[in-house]
Amino acid sequence: xxxxxxxxxxxxxxxxxxxxxxxxxxxxxxxxxxxxxxxxxxxxxxxxxxxxxxxxxxxxxxxxxxxxxxxxxxxxxxxxxxxxxxxxxxxxxxxxxxxxxxxxxxxxxxxxxxxxxxxxxxxxxxxxxxxxxxxxxxxxxxxxxxxxxxxxxxxxxxxxxxxxxxxxxxxxxxxxxxxxxxxxxxxxxxxxxxxxxxxxxxxxxxxxxxxxxxxxxxxxxxxxxxxxxxxxxxxxxxxxxxxxxxxxxxxxxxxxxxxxxxxxxxxxxxxxxxxxx
Amino acid sequence: xxxxxxxxxxxxxxxxxxxxxxxxxxxxxxxxxxxxxxxxxxxxxxxxxxxxxxxxxxxxxxxxxxxxxxxxxxxxxxxxxxxxxxxxxxxxxxxxxxxxxxxxxxxxxxxxxxxxxxxxxxxxxxxxxxxxxxxxxxxxxxxxxxxxxxxxxxxxxxxxxxxxxxxxxxxxxxxxxxxxxxxxxxxxxxxxxxxxxxxxxxxxxxxxxxxxxxxxxxxxxxxxxxxxxxxxxxxxxxxxxxxxxxxxxxxxxxxxxxxxxxxxxxxxxxxxxxxxx
Numbered sequence: 001x002x003x004x005x006x007x008x009x010x011x012x013x014x015x016x017x018x019x020x021x022x023x024x025x026x027x028x029x030x031x032x033x034x035x036x037x038x039x040x041x042x043x044x045x046x047x048x049x050x051x052x053x054x055x056x057x058x059x060x061x062x063x064x065x066x067x068x069x070x071x072x073x074x075x076x077x078x079x080x081x082x083x084x085x086x087x088x089x090x091x092x093x094x095x096x097x098x099x100x101x102x103x104x105x106x107x108x109x110x111x112x113x114x115x116x117x118x119x120x121x122x123x124x125x126x127x128x129x130x131x132x133x134x135x136x137x138x139x140x141x142x143x144x145x146x147x148x149x150x151x152x153x154x155x156x157x158x159x160x161x162x163x164x165x166x167x168x169x170x171x172x173x174x175x176x177x178x179x180x181x182x183x184x185x186x187x188x189x190x191x192x193x194x195x196x197x198x199x200x201x202x203x204x205x206x207x208x209x210x211x212x213x214x215x216x217x218x219x220x221x222x223x224x225x226x227x228x229x230x231x232x233x234x235x236x237x238x239x240x241x242x243x244x245x246x247x248x249x250x251x252x253x254x255x256x257x258x259x260x261x262x263x264x265x266x267x268x269x270x271x272x273x274x275x276x277x
Numbered sequence: 278x279x280x281x282x283x284x285x286x287x288x289x290x291x292x293x294x295x296x297x298x299x300x301x302x303x304x305x306x307x308x309x310x311x312x313x314x315x316x317x318x319x320x321x322x323x324x325x326x327x328x329x330x331x332x333x334x335x336x337x338x339x340x341x342x343x344x345x346x347x348x349x350x351x352x353x354x355x356x357x358x359x360x361x362x363x364x365x366x367x368x369x370x371x372x373x374x375x376x377x378x379x380x381x382x383x384x385x386x387x388x389x390x391x392x393x394x395x396x397x398x399x400x401x402x403x404x405x406x407x408x409x410x411x412x413x414x415x416x417x418x419x420x421x422x423x424x425x426x427x428x429x430x431x432x433x434x435x436x437x438x439x440x441x442x443x444x445x446x447x448x449x450x451x452x453x454x455x456x457x458x459x460x461x462x463x464x465x466x467x468x469x470x471x472x473x474x475x476x477x478x479x480x481x482x483x484x485x486x487x488x489x490x491x492x493x494x495x496x497x498x499x500x501x502x503x504x505x506x507x508x509x510x511x512x513x514x515x516x517x518x519x520x521x522x523x524x525x526x527x528x529x530x531x532x533x534x535x536x537x538x539x540x541x542x543x544x545x546x547x548x549x550x551x552x553x554x
Contacts, residue, residue, distance in 0.1 A: 008498070009535035062534065065342035221285070257339065258286035 001133060004029070010071035011036040014061055019129065023121040024084040025114060030126065031057040033067050037074035038135045045139035045164075045275035046076045046130060047268070050122065050148030050155075053180075054100045056081050060145070063257035069268040075275065076136050080126055082147070084115035096180055097187055103175075104151030105199050107188035116188055119199075123155055123162070141271040143167040145260055146224070150175055153201035153214065153234075160210030165274035167215040167267045169260050170222055173234035174202040180228050202230075205245070206237035214238075215246040215270045217263050219253030246270075278410060281306070287348035288313040291338055296406065300398040301361040302391060307403065308334040310344055314351035315412045322416035322441075322552035323353045323407060324545070327399065327425030327432075330457075331377045333358050337422070340534035346545040352552065353413050357403055359424070361392040373457055374464055380452075381428030382476050384465035393465055396476075400432055400439070418548040420444040422537055423501070427452055430478035430491065430511075437487030442551035444492040444544045446537050447499055450511035451479040457505050479507075482522070483514035491515075492523040492547045494540050496530030523547075 005016040012035040021028040038044050047070070049060045057079040060066065070077050083089075083102030090111040092098035107116035131138060140163050144152035149171025156166030175181020176196045189195045197203040205214075218231045225231075231247060238245035253259040282293040289312040298305040315321050324347070326337045334356040337343065347354050360366075360379030367388040369375035384393035407413060417440050421429035426448025433443030452458020453473045466472045474480040482491075495508045502508075508524060515522035530536040 007531055007533050007535040008496075008529040008539070010539045014535055062340050065345065065538065067535070067538065068342065219285070252285040254284055256284050258284040258291055258344070261342065261344065262285070262287045 009067045012071050023117045023125045026084045026086045026089055031061050031079045033077040035071045035074050043135050043137040044074050044076050046136045047271055048142045049079045050144030050151040051082050052146030052148050054095050064264045065261045066264045069265045073272045078130055089115045103184045105188050109190045112188050139275045141165045145169045154199050156212045157204035157208050160212045163212050165213045165271045170218050170255055174230040176200045178228045202233040202237040205243050206241050211244050213244050217248050219250050219259045221252050222255040224255055286344045289348050300394045300402045303361045303363045303366055306334055308338050308356045310354040312348045312351050320412050320414040321351050321353050323413045324548055325419045326356045327421030327428040328359050329423030329425050331372050341541045342538045343541045346542045350549045355407055366392045380461045382465050386467045389465050416552045418442045422446045431476050433489045434481035434485050437489045440489050442490045442548045447495055447532055451507040453477045455505045479510045479514045482520050483518050488521050490521050494525050496527050496536045498529050499532040
């Protein structure tokens with residue numbers, strides 16, 4: 001693990017690292033925000049943040065304004081990249097497939113399957129690395145935006161014993177029924193749709209037997225709302241299954257980080273309720 | 278004036294505009310954050326933010342986390358670009374000269390003088406445009422980072438009747454005595470150094486007869502501190518002239534927006550003390 005950048009921020013530290021990922025079979029970069037409490041040897045809980053299409057570890061750290069609240073609450077934030085990267089890694093010219101668009105699945109189809117194992121990376125490899133190398137506890141929460149909101153919901157719903165809480169901004173809530181999801185799942189998982197449901201937040205929430213508290217926020221002026229995001233499907237699944245989902249719509253807000261910044265404090269406080277030091 | 282982007286943020290609105298600048302003789306983009314108070318017809322005061330080398334109107338709006346406080350305090354923020362732009366505008370391959378590096382001066386030397394009139398643009402043209410087109414008062418404050426901190430200090434010191442307060446993060450405090458300033462001033466103003474002093478914050482603060490309240494913050498781990506920024510020269514000038522300068526150094530902080538984000542609330546509250554609605 002190689003430390004490539006360090007910035008003091010709100011009394012804590014933002015750091016970027018490169019490491020060789022065994023799940024993804026390539027070099028990966030991630031960022032971590034360590035709140036001031038971590039410097040005194042206290043083991044702090046961790047919020048994992050999964051970013052959206054085209055993003056890297058940097059978007060949330062630079063634009064969400066999350067460090068202020070993380071410092072106040074004593075929560076670390078870990079932001080991985082959104083896909084495997086590199087010249088040897090399969091790619092596509094489109095912004096919504098290949099590098100920058102890993103969709104947090106384990107690909108089964110060529111040419112993707114040799115590197116695109118983001119589900120394993122986020123669920124297992126990255127937390128193991130983080131917990132072995134930083135002053136953090138095994139209290140985990142997970143959140144994300146858009147494609148990353150999909151990833152966060154899917155991962156928490158399938159690993160209820162590993163996460164205390166989950167939240168999402170503008171998640172792709174029902175990828176098996178939207179263009180972004182159908183395109184990515186066809187490429188990564190193949191045309192047999194039976195394998196898709198394990199990566200669909202609405203399907204998983206409808207059937208979940210363990211309930212990780214969930215909070216979702218969605219802007220009503222989001223250009224992707226109707227065609228790609230479909231929060232109403234997630235809401236219906238939660239209702240069917242009596243799932244503890246707080247879903248709020250916000251007039252006038254769009255798909256940008258200005259929306260995330262406006263409500264990130266609410267998300268961190270939601271997670272703080274469920275995380276203990 | 279053409280509106281090219283709108284994002285709701287903390288109950289207010291971030292907007293980007295293109296307009297044809299008469300001072301700069303080219304098309305220019307700027308951004309404005311209008312706090313929620315502006316929507317109710319109240320005329321709000323304005324903080325002008327001048328960015329650093331290579332930046333545009335976007336860096337501060339996206340990375341500083343300023344909207345939250347501006348919304349709470351009822352202050353608009355205007356972020357112009359850092360130079361004239363376009364194919365017809367003189368440029369240089371270096372990051373610290375030409376487009377993205379206007380240094381907030383009125384150039385007198387070819388080929389720069391036909392477009393590089395950033396001082397006039399910031400002092401006169403832009404406020405006139407803003408005050409004619411948005412629900413803002415003529416209560417102005419000015420701030421900036423690095424090259425923009427230099428610009429903010431110089432502009433406030435030379436126009437004490439136009440600004441209620443000035444602040445800067447990591448400003449180039451004595452450009453006539455540092456490599457960035459000497460390179461830019463030689464190009465834009467010529468080799469006759471008599472013309473340089475009017476754009477040197479330390480020189481101006483040493484001689485100022487009207488005192489705009491000033492706040493400067495500087496990170497002690499800033500890579501540019503000793504060679505380029507020289508806050509000690511500004512502090513000495515303030516002391517000589519009994520100038521009301523609050524200058525604070527911060528252990529561990531660097532030149533990045535993580536430093537700005539960590540202290541932007543203090544700056545906005547400083548300006549709010551001097552601005553009235």
